[in-house]
Amino acid sequence: MSAYQELERRFRRLSNLRDALGLLRWDSSTMMPVGGAEARAEQMATLEVVCHEILTDPGLADLLAAAEQETDLGRWQAANLREMRRQWRHATAVGADLVQALTKAAAASEMVWRQARPANDFQAVLAPFEKLLALVRESAEAKADRLGCAPYDALIDQWEPAGRTETIDPLFDDLAAFLEDFIGQVVDHQAARPAVLALDGPFPIAAQRRLAEKLATAVGFDFAHGRLDESLHPFSSGVPEDVRITTRYSKDDFTRGLMAVLHETGHALYDRGLPSGWRHQPVGEARGMSLHEGQSLLIEMQACRSPEFLAFAAPLMREAFGRDGPAWQPDNLYRLYTRVEAGLIRVDADEVTYPLHVILRYRLERAMLAGDLALADLPGAWNDGMRELLGLAPPDDRDGCLQDIHWYEGAWGYFPTYTLGAMTAAQLFDAARRAGPEIAPGIARGDFRPLVHWLGEHVHAKGSLLSADELLTEATGRPLDPAVYKAHLKARYLA
Amino acid sequence: MSAYQELERRFRRLSNLRDALGLLRWDSSTMMPVGGAEARAEQMATLEVVCHEILTDPGLADLLAAAEQETDLGRWQAANLREMRRQWRHATAVGADLVQALTKAAAASEMVWRQARPANDFQAVLAPFEKLLALVRESAEAKADRLGCAPYDALIDQWEPAGRTETIDPLFDDLAAFLEDFIGQVVDHQAARPAVLALDGPFPIAAQRRLAEKLATAVGFDFAHGRLDESLHPFSSGVPEDVRITTRYSKDDFTRGLMAVLHETGHALYDRGLPSGWRHQPVGEARGMSLHEGQSLLIEMQACRSPEFLAFAAPLMREAFGRDGPAWQPDNLYRLYTRVEAGLIRVDADEVTYPLHVILRYRLERAMLAGDLALADLPGAWNDGMRELLGLAPPDDRDGCLQDIHWYEGAWGYFPTYTLGAMTAAQLFDAARRAGPEIAPGIARGDFRPLVHWLGEHVHAKGSLLSADELLTEATGRPLDPAVYKAHLKARYLA
Numbered sequence: 001m002s003a004y005q006e007l008e009r010r011f012r013r014l015s016n017l018r019d020a021l022g023l024l025r026w027d028s029s030t031m032m033p034v035g036g037a038e039a040r041a042e043q044m045a046t047l048e049v050v051c052h053e054i055l056t057d058p059g060l061a062d063l064l065a066a067a068e069q070e071t072d073l074g075r076w077q078a079a080n081l082r083e084m085r086r087q088w089r090h091a092t093a094v095g096a097d098l099v100q101a102l103t104k105a106a107a108a109s110e111m112v113w114r115q116a117r118p119a120n121d122f123q124a125v126l127a128p129f130e131k132l133l134a135l136v137r138e139s140a141e142a143k144a145d146r147l148g149c150a151p152y153d154a155l156i157d158q159w160e161p162a163g164r165t166e167t168i169d170p171l172f173d174d175l176a177a178f179l180e181d182f183i184g185q186v187v188d189h190q191a192a193r194p195a196v197l198a199l200d201g202p203f204p205i206a207a208q209r210r211l212a213e214k215l216a217t218a219v220g221f222d223f224a225h226g227r228l229d230e231s232l233h234p235f236s237s238g239v240p241e242d243v244r245i246t247t248r249y250s251k252d253d254f255t256r257g258l259m260a261v262l263h264e265t266g267h268a269l270y271d272r273g274l275p276s277g278w279r280h281q282p283v284g285e286a287r288g289m290s291l292h293e294g295q296s297l298l299i300e301m302q303a304c305r306s307p308e309f310l311a312f313a314a315p316l317m318r319e320a321f322g323r324d325g326p327a328w329q330p331d332n333l334y335r336l337y338t339r340v341e342a343g344l345i346r347v348d349a350d351e352v353t354y355p356l357h358v359i360l361r362y363r364l365e366r367a368m369l370a371g372d373l374a375l376a377d378l379p380g381a382w383n384d385g386m387r388e389l390l391g392l393a394p395p396d397d398r399d400g401c402l403q404d405i406h407w408y409e410g411a412w413g414y415f416p417t418y419t420l421g422a423m424t425a426a427q428l429f430d431a432a433r434r435a436g437p438e439i440a441p442g443i444a445r446g447d448f449r450p451l452v453h454w455l456g457e458h459v460h461a462k463g464s465l466l467s468a469d470e471l472l473t474e475a476t477g478r479p480l481d482p483a484v485y486k487a488h489l490k491a492r493y494l495a
Numbered sequence: 496m497s498a499y500q501e502l503e504r505r506f507r508r509l510s511n512l513r514d515a516l517g518l519l520r521w522d523s524s525t526m527m528p529v530g531g532a533e534a535r536a537e538q539m540a541t542l543e544v545v546c547h548e549i550l551t552d553p554g555l556a557d558l559l560a561a562a563e564q565e566t567d568l569g570r571w572q573a574a575n576l577r578e579m580r581r582q583w584r585h586a587t588a589v590g591a592d593l594v595q596a597l598t599k600a601a602a603a604s605e606m607v608w609r610q611a612r613p614a615n616d617f618q619a620v621l622a623p624f625e626k627l628l629a630l631v632r633e634s635a636e637a638k639a640d641r642l643g644c645a646p647y648d649a650l651i652d653q654w655e656p657a658g659r660t661e662t663i664d665p666l667f668d669d670l671a672a673f674l675e676d677f678i679g680q681v682v683d684h685q686a687a688r689p690a691v692l693a694l695d696g697p698f699p700i701a702a703q704r705r706l707a708e709k710l711a712t713a714v715g716f717d718f719a720h721g722r723l724d725e726s727l728h729p730f731s732s733g734v735p736e737d738v739r740i741t742t743r744y745s746k747d748d749f750t751r752g753l754m755a756v757l758h759e760t761g762h763a764l765y766d767r768g769l770p771s772g773w774r775h776q777p778v779g780e781a782r783g784m785s786l787h788e789g790q791s792l793l794i795e796m797q798a799c800r801s802p803e804f805l806a807f808a809a810p811l812m813r814e815a816f817g818r819d820g821p822a823w824q825p826d827n828l829y830r831l832y833t834r835v836e837a838g839l840i841r842v843d844a845d846e847v848t849y850p851l852h853v854i855l856r857y858r859l860e861r862a863m864l865a866g867d868l869a870l871a872d873l874p875g876a877w878n879d880g881m882r883e884l885l886g887l888a889p890p891d892d893r894d895g896c897l898q899d900i901h902w903y904e905g906a907w908g909y910f911p912t913y914t915l916g917a918m919t920a921a922q923l924f925d926a927a928r929r930a931g932p933e934i935a936p937g938i939a940r941g942d943f944r945p946l947v948h949w950l951g952e953h954v955h956a957k958g959s960l961l962s963a964d965e966l967l968t969e970a971t972g973r974p975l976d977p978a979v980y981k982a983h984l985k986a987r988y989l990a
Contacts, residue, residue, distance in 0.1 A: 016541035019534065020515055023522060031526070035720035036737025039514065046511035050545060225530035242531025 003066035004073060007084055008281060010063075014054045015280035019239045021047045026244045029231045045103065052099065055091035064088060076283055079465045083282030090158065093146035094139050102139055105132040106410035113408035120398040122379050129408060130375050136412050137369055152366050155413030159289040160420065162467050165366070167480075168416050171423065172359050174482045176389065179356055182486075186340045186352055186493040196335045197327035203254040204321075211254070211320035212247065212261040215313060218446040219299060221245070221265045225272065233347075234260035236267035236296070240279065243268040254321070255336065259300055266299030267292060269452055273460025284463045289414065291459065291468050293421025294428060301351050301422065302429035302488070303451065305337045308444035338492060342390045344399040352493060355422065356389040361415040365407065424472065426485040428459065431476035498561035499568060502579055503776060505558075509549045510775035514734045516542045521739045524726045540598065547594065550586035559583060571778055574960045578777030585653065588641035589634050597634055600627040601905035608903035615893040617874050624903060625870050631907050632864055647861050650908030654784040655915065657962050660861070662975075663911055666918065667854050669977045671884065674851055677981075681835045681847055681988040691830045692822035698749040699816075706749070706815035707742065707756040710808060713941040714794060716740070716760045720767065728842075729755035731762035731791070735774065738763040749816070750831065754795055761794030762787060764947055768955025779958045784909070786954065786963050788916025789923060796846050796917065797924035797983070798946065800832045803939035833987060837885045839894040847988060850917065851884040856910040860902065919967065921980040923954065926971035 001009075024044050032040060054060070067073075067081050094102075109128040116125040140151035147154050149164065156163040213228060221228075226243035234257075238244035245264035249257040270286055278284030286292050303309055311330040318328045326332060340350045346357035364381060367373035373381055382401035386392050394400035406414055432454045433439050442450040458475040465471075469479045476484075496504075519539050527535060549555070562568075562576055589597075604623040611620040635646035642649050644659065651658040708723060716723075721738035729752075733739035740759035744752040765781055773779030781787050798804055806825040813823045821827060835845045841852035859876060862868035868876055877896035881887050889895035901909055927949045928934050937945040953970040960966075964974045971979075 013541055013544075016538045017545070020519055020538045020542055023538075024515055024518060027518060027522065031722065033719055033721060033737055035717070036734070039734050039736040043511045043515045043518075046508055047515055049508075050512070222530070224528055227526065227528060239531070239534050241534040242528055 002070060003063045004070050004077060004081060007060070007063050007067055007081070010054060010060060011084060011282060012280040014051055017047055017051050017054075021051070022237050022239065026237045029235065030229045030244075030246060041107075048103075052091060052096065055088055056096070060088065061092070076278060076465060080278065080281050080283035083285070083464050086161065087282055089146050090143060093143040098135065098139060098142070102132075102135045102410060105135050108132075110405065110409040113402070113405065117398055117402040120396045120402070122397040122402060125402070125408065126375060132408070132410055133368060133375060136410055137371075140369060140412070152369050152413065155369070156416060157413075159414050160417050160468070161288050161464075162469070163288070163290070163416070163420070168362070168420070171480060171482050172355075172362060172416070172419065175355050175419070175423075175485070176359050178482070178486050179352070182489065182493075183340065183342065183352060189494055190335075190340060193335060194332075196339055197332050199253075199255065199323075199327050199336070201252040201254070203251060205249045205251065207320050208249045208254045208257060211316060212258050214316060214320075215258065215304075215446075216245075216261050216265045218312075219262060219265045219304070219448045220269055220452045222272065226268055228261060234264055236264040236271070238268075238271065240271050240274050240276065243271050254317075259304065259337070262304045263296045263300035266296035269299070269455065270295040270460050273452075273456040275461050275463045275465075278463055283465055287462070287464050287466070287468050287471060289417035290420035290424050291471065293417055294424030295455065295459065297422050297425035298429050298455070299448075302425050303443050303448070305334075305351070306443065307331075307334045308440065309446075310334045310337065312444060312446040340493060342392055344386070344392060344394050345403055347404075351422070352489060353390060355419045358415050358419040360385040360389055361404070361406075364401075365412055365415065368407075369412065420480065423480055423482055423485040424468075426488040427472065427476050427478075427481060428455070430484050430488070432458075497565060498558045499565050499572060499576060502555070502558050502562055502576070505549060505555060506579060506777060507775040509546055512542055512546050512549075516546070517732050517734065521732045524730065525724045525739075525741060536602075543598075547586060547591065550583055551591070555583060556587070571773060571960060575773065575776050575778035578780070578959050581656065582777055584641050585638060588638040593630065593634060593637070597627075597630045597905060600630050603627075605900065605904040608897070608900065612893055612897040615891045615897070617892040617897060620897070620903065621870060627903070627905055628863060628870060631905055632866075635864060635907070647864050647908065650864070651911060652908075654909050655912050655963070656783050656959075657964070658783070658785070658911070658915070663857070663915070666975060666977050667850075667857060667911070667914065670850050670914070670918075670980070671854050673977070673981050674847070677984065677988075678835065678837065678847060684989055685830075685835060688830060689827075691834055692827050694748075694750065694818075694822050694831070696747040696749070698746060700744045700746065702815050703744045703749045703752060706811060707753050709811060709815075710753065710799075710941075711740075711756050711760045713807075714757060714760045714799070714943045715764055715947045717767065721763060723756060729759055731759040731766070733763075733766065735766050735769050735771065738766050749812075754799065754832070757799045758791045758795035761791035764794070764950065765790040765955050768947075768951040770956050770958045770960075773958055778960055782957070782959050782961070782963050782966060784912035785915035785919050786966065788912055789919030790950065790954065792917050792920035793924050793950070794943075797920050798938050798943070800829075800846070801938065802826075802829045803935065804941075805829045805832060807939060807941040835988060837887055839881070839887060839889050840898055842899075846917070847984060848885060850914045853910050853914040855880040855884055856899070856901075859896075860907055860910065863902075864907065915975065918975055918977060918980040919963075921983040922967065922971050922973075922976060923950070925979050925983070927953075 021044060024040060024047070028037070028040050064081070064085055073081065105128065109125065109132040112125045112128050116122065136155070137151065140155050143154035143157070144151040147157060149157065153164045156165070213223070216228065217223065225241055226238065226245065229244065229246045230248055231246040232248065234247045236243065236245045245261065245268050247257045247260040247264065270292055274286060275284050307330060310333045314328060314330045314333055317333070318324050338351070340352045342353050343349055346354065349357055360382070364373065364378065364385065368375060368378065378401050379397050383394050386394055386400070406412070432451060436450050436454050438450045439454065442448060459471065462471055466474065473479050516539060519535060519542070523532070523535050559576070559580055568576065600623065604620065604627040607620045607623050611617065631650070632646065635650050638649035638652070639646040642652060644652065648659045651660070708718070711723065712718065720736055721733065721740065724739065724741045725743055726741040727743065729742045731738065731740045740756065740763050742752045742755040742759065765787055769781060770779050802825060805828045809823060809825045809828055812828070813819050833846070835847045837848050838844055841849065844852055855877070859868065859873065859880065862876070863870060863873065873896050874892050878889050881889055881895070901907070927946060931945050931949050933945045934949060937943060954966065957966055961969065968974050
């Protein structure tokens with residue numbers, strides 16, 4: 001057995017253990033009774049340690065060095081070896097003690113945050129939050145050393161391989177400058193349209209579930225290889241052969257839970273379409289969070305909030321709830337699903353204002369990590385940023401700097417991938433429709449096969465063979481370009 | 496850290512990985528879409544290998560030897576070390592190659608059996624079944640060498656530590672001889688009673704589920720620490736903090752699905768009551784399958800099929816389905832739940848004829864393992880045994896020797912624990928009621944706390960501190976004694 005082959009064997013084991021871990025995590029959020037939390041945490045921590053040991057085993061480093069001398073590797077094998085090295089770098093940059101300390105500090109900070117947010121008490125979380133940030137910083141510095149980049153870049157790199165501020169800054173600055181005027185134009189434009197008619201509930205959960213299943217199936221979700229369940233926050237997880245997506249239903253409003261299902265279906269299609277020949281190998285994994293979010297936003301924002309898709313969906317919605325009338329016509333549904341209004345809360349934001357929520361967090365987390373912004377000053381900086389970017393003054397920290405779990409659970413460097421994903425989605429959808437004239441008419445009749453076929457070929461089946469930038473360039477002719485995204489926003493919101 | 500302490504650390508990891516494995520198994524039977532089976536099998540096999548490696552690591556053998564020289568161990572620690580050694584013996588008796596070959600042969604045989612049973616085609620399964628048995632035999636012989644017992648005893652020992660044919664033979668022979676006349680007496684006795692009135696369906700599944708939840712809660716199931724779901728065959732799994740039980744509902748008959756829930760609740764109570772101070776250690780685990788089945792049958796057969804409990808449950812049943820009338824009175828429900836009739840199928844058998852199904856399998860599997868019965872002759876031997884023990888001639892192998900999955904999936908030596916469990920249940924329930932005069936009146940008003948408290952103290956909280964025989968002797972004053980079980984049957988079925 002060659003060194004490379006032995007590496008494949010070890011990474012296959014690692015992948016299977018991570019898949020098992022993924023199911024435990026899914027169960028925690030969907031099925032587990034409250035009393036099971038502590039035992040589950042220990043099961044997951046144990047599995048994480050076993051995974052970490054596989055990556056940090058000294059024998060693995062020797063195998064990597066030996067395999068890198070092997071000259072008979074094909075293109076995919078070489079890329080696989082590169083991705084193995086990448087995972088090894090992240091895992092070994094940080095000692096086991098620091099990993100454990102981080103996990104513990106993150107759990108402690110998150111636990112306090114869960115109380116502090118509803119209590120609107122930023123002071124309460126400050127101490128554990130500072131302790132956590134100190135460890136995040138230590139980890140970022142260690143990884144930066146290993147990767148040869150800045151500490152904040154090293155954090156981004158965990159979610160978005162090769163993601164760097166020097167690429168992201170110009171994209172985000174361009175977008176922020178564009179949106180500054182654009183939002184006002186859109187609000188004026190929408191004020192001149194007919195008012196959005198409300199869809200009056202209640203909407204029985206069982207009917208919402210059936211409708212969501214029907215539309216997810218139309219988009220391409222395969223219930224022989226996946227499940228749709230409920231959780232506090234919608235998410236997608238699982239393995240390519242068994243994708244698990246979730247949503248949450250509200251009796252008063254079906255539109256958000258439904259769109260969340262379509263969003264998660266976009267994630268699921270990516271996982272389903274990963275190269276099965278490279279299953280359980282690093283090169284067979286999804287490329288990163290901007291492409292993943294790109295898939296979900298392509299399905300949700302680009303395809304399913306289009307007038308064409310809503311015209312297809314409208315009669316199914318009417319049928320699902322036994323309703324009719326002007327509010328249930330495609331034009332009103334489209335106005336409802338594209339309504340723009342600046343708000344305080346990121347997860348409630350519309351497509352146009354959402355990037356500004358992200359840019360605010362991107363700037364702040366970078367400043368906090370660098371030590372340029374003291375945590376005690378975060379509430380003030382947050383409110384200043386909201387005023388500057390969105391013209392809103394948060395009345396309290398609950399709906400201000402305490403609103404997202406990310407920082408308080410240690411997920412730093414994640415936020416930018418949301419907006420990178422939105423731009424990626426626009427660019428891929430634009431290229432897909434240009435390349436496949438049957439794609440747009442397909443969506444209009446609820447047939448996503450042409451679109452999913454194109455995505456499968458140009459994105460999903462590539463796994464991690466290419467960098468995100470290379471993949472996008474091969475698929476669309478250029479690297480990430482905010483012009484396409486801005487053109488999409490103009491076409492949709494000012495037409 | 497002493498050798499003993501290091502062992503505790505390693506077994507804690509092992510236990511957490513097994514708990515994770517248990518959740519994967521539960522999900523496979525309750526939630527997993529069909530398309531996920533292959534990926535799940537690989538996840539589970541990987542986890543099993545990791546567990547096996549922990550037990551067979553040469554360092555573990557050294558630690559066991561060193562710890563056995565340590566003189567400062569308390570009673571529970573010493574028992575824990577003994578149980579560690581026991582697990583190590585089973586794991587190391589059989590090489591990794593044989594373990595893998597067994598797993599593969601079992602999967603292959605089971606897969607063919609799944610087709611062969613509905614097709615009534617014993618010949619189809621014969622070849623993979625013979626291959627599997629050869630490996631089962633090889634494993635049994637290796638374990639017998641290590642344990643110093645006969646090969647069939649070594650198989651029993653996997654499920655029932657220290658279970659031996661020399662103890663079981665006299666119990667089963669006594670019982671078979673007793674039942675030979677007894678069944679006829681019961682059938683005559685029941686013929687003289689009023690006929691059982693049928694409960695006419697349909698019974699909505701949602702109402703069945705609510706009723707099952709209500710009665711399981713009365714018995715002591717804690718839904719903050721467990722779930723009730725549906726699966727093809729009812730089972731209990733999970734961890735003490737999060738017990739997962741299942742049942743299956745039929746629209747036409749609620750009585751079986753409901754009693755299955757109460758049966759599994761008995762299993763769940765055992766797991767919930769294990770000594771939490773010894774969680775994740777071998778001595779903190781349940782003692783074996785006869786005690787486990789003893790708990791489920793105590794709740795189901797002894798307590799919940801009693802006239803007292805059915806008098807408590809009857810109004811709840813009427814309310815659940817909005818029914819009334821003579822069929823829904825306690826006396827008819829009791830007649831229904833204690834009806835005796837010899838049948839072909841073990842899982843459909845009543846309390847009185849069930850042991851004969853087990854004794855048949857016990858005798859046959861022993862003869863097959865020893866080579867005294869060729870597999871090709873199994874159908875004939877089965878039918879002979881059914882005629883001799885139950886006076887019935889199976890019309891085909893589907894409802895004959897193909898009916899149970901156990902042999903075809905490699906679970907040999909398991910069957911006797913069902914009837915050992917039934918006898919254990921009778922003996923424990925008898926002792927409990929003698930010791931706790933408040934137990935019987937509690938059951939009559941749906942308050943199982945006195946019973947569960949007694950079981951907790953005398954069975955559940957003992958973990959694996961004692962052997963099953965020692966535990967039973969401490970709890971009831973004597974080792975397993977068929978006289979108590981026979982007295983129970985006489986009191987219930989001839990009164």
